[in-house]
Amino acid sequence: MSVSEHAPRYQVGDRKPFRLLDLMLAWESVLVVLLIMVVVVNAWISPYFLDVFNLSDATVNFSEKAIVALAMALLILVGDIDLSVAAIIALASLAMGLASVAGVSTPGLVLIGLGVGAVAGAFNGLLVTGIGLPSIVVTIGTMSLYRGIAQVVLGDQAITRYPAGLQALGQGTLFEMPPLPWSFAIFLGLALVIGLVLHRTTIGRRLYAIGNNAIAARYSGIRVERIRFWLFVLSGLAGGLAAVLLTGRIGSTRPNIALGWELEIITMVVLGGVSISGGSGSIPGVVLAVFVLGFTTFGMSLVNVPGIVINVLLGVLLIAAIAAPLIVRRLVKGNR
Template identity: 65%
Template sequence: MREPVTVSNESEAKSAAGAERYRVADHAPRRLADVLLRWESILVMLLIAVIIGNIVKSPYFLDPYNLADATYNFSEKAIIALVMALLILVREIDLSVAAIVALSALVVGFLGAAGYGPFVLIVAGIAIGGLCGAFNGFLVTRSGVPSIVITIGTMSLFRGLAQVSLGDQALTTYPQAFLDLGQTYFIDWPPVPLSFFIFLVLAAVFAVFLHLTATGRRLFAIGANPVAARFSGIRVDRIRFALFTLSGLLSGLGAVLLTARIGTMRPNIALGWELDIITVVILGGVAISGGIGTIGGVVLAVFVLGLTTFGLSLMNVPGIVINVLLGLLLIISIAAPILIRRVVRRH
């Protein structure tokens, strides 16, 4: 029987050998296939396809004024989608955003009817949204109930309050300066509406925040593993609360922009937006299971969906049929990579 070597010798030998043959590179070697298979690259290709398809099918598509008007249809939702992306990234969801839009729009409508100026309307709309969001955040962090349940409840509550206050009436009195915000171009040439301009600015801010700051990194950590995030000293509940409040604030902003654009407020305003917004975020590559996603992806998805809808409506396809295509796009875009991976693994 040979004597086994002692541990100190063995580990020394091992580490010496390790130092020689073992070097860890900083990054993976960059390969074209990896870049092309990124979710964002797929979205870019989709976007190009949508644009080419539109150009071929409709001579009016490339008109700058047409394009500018197209942004109206998605900018408000896109602004809310930015914060929804962060919420889904941390494994939360806010189904009450559209209801917050309704409640904020209601307050904006009442203040408009009472003769207040645009500044008051804007601040009040955003502030009411923020309050609703903080209420969501408070309930989610304090009760330990999943946010999907809490926000189904507050969705009913917020829209219900709007219905109670307004019944089947509409509010249509707004100062002209306020309406001008939504109904004229913010930049004249190239024509850019205010809502789209705000979306672009916020998208840049969100991208920098999420991808370049310490707090942004913490969001990824919470989404990847909320328990480990707590163990790593991240104040998970504080961040959750802040995100729900932010979701409310941006929904309030959406309400202001929407009311200024359409000049009227009914309790069923923005009905069903929550599902549209979540669709954008998921198509943008944010994983519903948390921890994965980019703002770039969400912005690309906004354009893919926005331009598809716009192009199809130029071709007189009814909105509800467009929804079928968007639903298919959502499912296929999630299912295809899974199926491809399975087929690849089998061979």
């Protein structure tokens, strides 16, 4: 029994009778309570937390990770994982940097970032679905490969020559008041689209079916390997989009760009209730987890908590989110 199984399965056509107890026990309800606690505590320890401009800055700090987390959620839902997402960001940013030095304009840089991300994701998918290698092994290898390429090409140098248009995309806002950063607006739009596809279409039903039992899904006529392949492409594409936004925001490409992001991204997904073994989870849960983690880390940074302490917290949350379902299952069995 996974954490997300406290809630309805979120499959197409699911119309279970409404029960208040089910709502109270839903993992999304727990995340809502956690989010309220995070906001209250941060507002108490720092008078600057609820400032509208500070909150806007907070969303900028986690929006690129959140975009990748949406794609990662679908991968984990079907029983796969992509540990190379942060390295894909570095590789796509490197390609954009080299193209920018060569004089490519902003639209071209955006296409290059997205294209490199999609190709890197397709390479992962080909190794996993074409050859049959485990996704965790493949993406550990490509994580080193993609990051290594960036390190070899750049060394200890940085590319800082980018057009103003790209920086406006990474640093600009859709609205001035309240300030809505482009990256956050894109995340919200993608969350809405992916949530509707997963929870309201037959595509979502197929993803749940694959995650619950890939063999049975294959025998029922679902093209399992093709779907898994395109999910890896989607993951790479999300990494490319994150590279576009992140590179524009910081205005530079370095070999350590997005270093360690894979831990935070996976934590967002698992804390959001997506079972690490696949088959259950929801996009609303992932979105709530994004806000919980994003505001938690932002609040700690406002009171000058060291980054290493924040990393420790992320590790503890990841272990807790994975271990919680096992503990609950044992307690339930012990009470029978």
